[in-house]
Amino acid sequence: MFGYSSSSLECNRAVYTMKHYDLIVIGAGAAGLMCAISAGKRGKSVLVVEHARKVGRKILMSGGGRCNFTNMYTEPENFLSRNPHFCKSALSQYSQWDFIDLVNHHQIPYHEKTLGQLFCDNSSKDVVQILVKECSDNGVSIATQCQVSSVEQIPTGFKLLINDQRYEAGAVSVATGGLSIPSMGPHGFGYQLAEQFGLDVIPTSAALVPFVMGERWMKKSRELAGNSLDVVAEVSNTSFREAMLFTHKGLSGPAILQISSYWQPGSAVHINLIPDVDATSWLIEQKSNAPKTQLKTVLSSKFSKRMASYFIDSFDNRIDSQKSMADFTNQELAAVGQSLSEYTVYPETTEGYKTAEVTLGGLDTNALSSKTMMVKDIPGLIFIGEVVDVTGHLGGFNFQWAWSSGWAAGQHL
Ligand SMILES: Cc1cc2nc3c(=O)[nH]c(=O)nc-3n(C[C@H](O)[C@H](O)[C@H](O)COP(=O)(O)OP(=O)(O)OC[C@H]3O[C@@H](n4cnc5c(N)ncnc54)[C@H](O)[C@@H]3O)c2cc1C
Structure with a gap:
């Protein structure tokens, strides 16, 4: 396994001897990292597992390399979902102003491009570095080049196979993202898990696409x-x-x-x-x-x-x-x-998923508590970010959903 250094975007070799965590997050994208930070700040032991070599790859490529990290005018109306009210709780628990405070706290320069869209002045790397630093400050472990291949419920929570090794966690947060940019590697694990646990998935399609x-x-x-x-x-x-x-x-x-x-x-x-x-x-x-x-x-x-x-x-x-x-x-x-x-x-x-920015549809929000992002009938199983049937308009709203849903989930473990 590989650990992640907060000071660079490269991997360090480190062996995770701990085999039980309060929370294992699957996917080190925007939602997964924010969920880990939120739970880490509350003293939970957290492992984030990412199959790629780098964390936050979509953040790095977003906004033409400058990451449109939020929108000042974020409102529930900026999101599509079968349940248009679902996003309200998470957005109110962690709003665009909370993320802007975090960016200010780390002294990252940014600007409004147009219509409330906030972009980094320098590079999307700044946003990834904030998240990695916050993870490190709050005791979160990140394992890259690790793939979760199975998740099963056990009396104490969940057992996971990560690169063929068994791990256990009281809670599992599925933050595996959507189907866009297929060249970025295996997609669809979150939807598979939803089906495995008997949860409905709203049919998916490419969105924000030419x-x-x-x-x-x-x-x-x-x-x-x-x-x-x-x-x-x-x-x-x-x-x-x-x-x-x-x-x-x-x-x-x-x-x-x-x-x-x-x-x-x-x-x-x-x-x-x-x-x-x-x-x-x-x-x-x-x-x-x-x-x-x-x-x-x-x-x-x-x-x-x-x-x-x-x-x-x-x-x-x-x-x-x-x-x-x-x-x-x-x-x-x-x-x-x-x-x-x-x-x-x-x-x-x-043009389909090849160039789409996001995936419409996903885990049916009926299965989830909008306050905790936890599956109502399966305590400890959480779905956050793009894998859920909540899709933002263009303009920083999709990252705001990732921050808000990730943060909300971490607060209720
Ligand atoms: C080109 C492009 C530009 C964009 N620009 C913007 C923008 O400027 N502003 C904006 O708001 N939105 C933008 N978006 C949308 C935004 O990137 C996504 O909505 C957001 O990244 C979703 O975050 P997430 O954490 O849910 O998923 P992701 O960021 O996709 O993260 C999911 C992670 O899970 C990992 N993973 C998946 N399966 C497994 C597994 N089995 N085991 C381990 N790890 C796994 C993946 O490798 C990935 O790192 C853009 C998207 C694209 C494609």
Whole structure:
């Protein structure tokens, strides 16, 4: 087995002679490390087991290497779950302000990028170092390159097979994360455990993920790859106003990632390409202000020239873009306006877990106490973080769920 040094991100060889812990945490990601810190601060003996060589790998790769570690405006409404109330207890026990206090305590520089999203000034490593230092200060042992292969209930708690050796714990915290980025190693152990213990798992799917568009759409749109614009993207009454990016496979950018969590295969995504104005009124106003100007030129004041021609070509009602504004009837302009404010696309699919930031679905929260994150019928068995059916919006909310659920679990052992 390998132990973890708080001073570096490398492993130290160390043998864990202790075979019984108050708590064994499976997974040294954001949720698992926070759970270990929370329990360690309360004097519990804690071992965190991580199959990879490094802890906090998703933290390290997050936020483009700067980790969007929380969001100042975190509210329960920022989370998707079959039970939208489930996240409230954990979020109130450990809020974004608690994590910000921790970051301040460790004197890590950070900034708000946009919409309350807090990022490290320097590197995501700063966040991992905070967690490792807190673990070390609170007597938590971390074993990397160790895989938990089985968990069974025994009269005193649980017995676990870790790299084929038997360990025991009064409580086990399953913090194994979701299915995104399959190249990061074996996934799905948390869901397997849920099934083994007879707990329901809400079907999982890739979320916060780019859309792949069909060949016909791509044929017309490929040349726009790399262009982005501010839009409102909507799926069944949920909408997000952020940037949308044309890619070589389809559509991406924050607005698209956000709406992907609400999209069902086969359904439409409605996009307002011109969110600040009523498109029809604006076009009619342009007609009276500049009657001799071509529609294409008018649209070029809001979009790049290439995009303006693209949108005109892609409208369902074919439009002669060379015509002067004065030659359009108001009815025709209303049709153009509607096409701009209700641009509709039917994604073929998403890019899937390969590029998804998170996994939608997971352990059904019905099985858990929202206060303790413990399985109601199996004392000592805990599920936290992304493996649970609670998924945050883009913008630091997923880490906040990991911190909050991890902390809450550690407080009630
Ligand atoms: C590219 C990318 C960027 C992201 N950026 C952000 C961001 O900026 N802000 C944000 O809020 N969210 C972001 N996210 C989402 C965020 O990373 C996750 O929601 C969060 O890491 C979930 O934490 P977790 O502890 O539940 O799971 P994870 O971080 O996935 O940790 C689970 C750990 O369990 C280990 N494990 C699994 N099975 C076993 C086993 N059997 N034995 C031992 N160990 C095991 C895994 O190796 C892993 O280390 C991003 C995700 C990705 C993929």
